[in-house]
Amino acid sequence: MTQAKTLTVTLGDVTRDLPTVRVGAVGRVPLVEFLGDATFTNAAAQAMLPLIPEGTDALLTVVTNALPLTHELSDRSGLPYVVARKKRRTYMQDPLIQDVPSMTLGVAETLWLDGPHAARLKGRRVAIVLDVVASGGTAQALARLVERSGGTVTGVIAAFRQGTPPLAVHALQELPTSI
Amino acid sequence: MTQAKTLTVTLGDVTRDLPTVRVGAVGRVPLVEFLGDATFTNAAAQAMLPLIPEGTDALLTVVTNALPLTHELSDRSGLPYVVARKKRRTYMQDPLIQDVPSMTLGVAETLWLDGPHAARLKGRRVAIVLDVVASGGTAQALARLVERSGGTVTGVIAAFRQGTPPLAVHALQELPTSI
Numbered sequence: 001m002t003q004a005k006t007l008t009v010t011l012g013d014v015t016r017d018l019p020t021v022r023v024g025a026v027g028r029v030p031l032v033e034f035l036g037d038a039t040f041t042n043a044a045a046q047a048m049l050p051l052i053p054e055g056t057d058a059l060l061t062v063v064t065n066a067l068p069l070t071h072e073l074s075d076r077s078g079l080p081y082v083v084a085r086k087k088r089r090t091y092m093q094d095p096l097i098q099d100v101p102s103m104t105l106g107v108a109e110t111l112w113l114d115g116p117h118a119a120r121l122k123g124r125r126v127a128i129v130l131d132v133v134a135s136g137g138t139a140q141a142l143a144r145l146v147e148r149s150g151g152t153v154t155g156v157i158a159a160f161r162q163g164t165p166p167l168a169v170h171a172l173q174e175l176p177t178s179i
Numbered sequence: 180m181t182q183a184k185t186l187t188v189t190l191g192d193v194t195r196d197l198p199t200v201r202v203g204a205v206g207r208v209p210l211v212e213f214l215g216d217a218t219f220t221n222a223a224a225q226a227m228l229p230l231i232p233e234g235t236d237a238l239l240t241v242v243t244n245a246l247p248l249t250h251e252l253s254d255r256s257g258l259p260y261v262v263a264r265k266k267r268r269t270y271m272q273d274p275l276i277q278d279v280p281s282m283t284l285g286v287a288e289t290l291w292l293d294g295p296h297a298a299r300l301k302g303r304r305v306a307i308v309l310d311v312v313a314s315g316g317t318a319q320a321l322a323r324l325v326e327r328s329g330g331t332v333t334g335v336i337a338a339f340r341q342g343t344p345p346l347a348v349h350a351l352q353e354l355p356t357s358i
Contacts, residue, residue: 021269021270035242035262036261036296036299038260039254041250064264067243067246071220075217075218075221080215081215081217082215083215085243091200117215
């Protein structure tokens with residue numbers, strides 16, 4: 001019987017053995033799961049508070065995995081947050097539509113920011129919040145949404161950075177790209 | 180210029196003017212947005228604590244709108260929570276796949292529960308958590324997922340009930356189906 005490989009990480013005073021999942025021929029990558037783990041989420045949010053750049057007055061994230069994390073960060077920092085979606089919602093009014101630059105041809109993803117939500121970023125200094133930043137494509141698309149909304153990006157903060165994304169990311173920890 | 184209709188609701192000590200959106204020829208329905216509003220989310224979670232049925236030892240929800248709400252309810256109750264997805268994720272192992280009964284032919288939705296997450300519901304007494312219950316289809320699909328995981332449903336709790344769903348829902352407030 002094969003023992004499942006795990007990766008042990010500690011955020012604040014909370015330690016988790018992350019399961020690893022096979023990805024193509026590359027090997028195994030650790031799976032970060034904030035959904036379903038309020039204790040781990042809260043520890044990450046608390047540890048990320050000092051990563052919020054000075055002068056930030058709003059947060060922007062995207063569904064789904066960083067959602068409880070950003071909620072907690074908003075609650076603990078007192079900063080409002082805005083959420084981009086990955087699908088058009090029927091109720092959206094004049095949404096901003098932003099393609100995510102993709103590493104692999106043919107696998108495109110599109111972000112949707114509802115018009116009234118974009119209005120909340122206008123004139124704001126906005127930090128982008130993610131759970132894991134790897135290729136950086138999602139972070140870049142969120143940064144474009146901030147600019148197109150009339151806001152300014154103060155920085156990208158994440159619980160984990162994986163590999164070498166092509167933009168500055170303030171992260172709590174590095175994750176291996178293959179273990 | 181037309182004044183946008185809103186609906187004022189109060190949860191705990193937090194009051195919000197919900198925007199309303201046009202839906203088909205039916206008129207306008209109120210739009211409940213917990214995403215992007217940590218204060219409203221926390222007020223709902225605190226008010227929903229007494230709705231959790233006696234003996235419940237786990238919570239189940241589905242992405243996306245009830246996610247920060249369920250995170251907060253888990254944090255405040257100390258009960259673990261599990262999240263069903265609406266798309267297959269590449270990392271899922273032996274997921275349970277459950278169709279949502281639909282009112283409208285041809286608009287089907289499917290829920291995915293990762294195998295290791297289903298295992299966390301086995302033998303548990305599970306409350307289903309949603310933001311709004313209207314047709315009840317999503318709640319019914321989540322209930323089936325609990326049963327198929329080897330758990331027992333203790334009840335369905337929601338911030339809002341809209342109309343007359345065909346199952347018992349413990350909700351904080353009624354929402355009009357049209358205003």
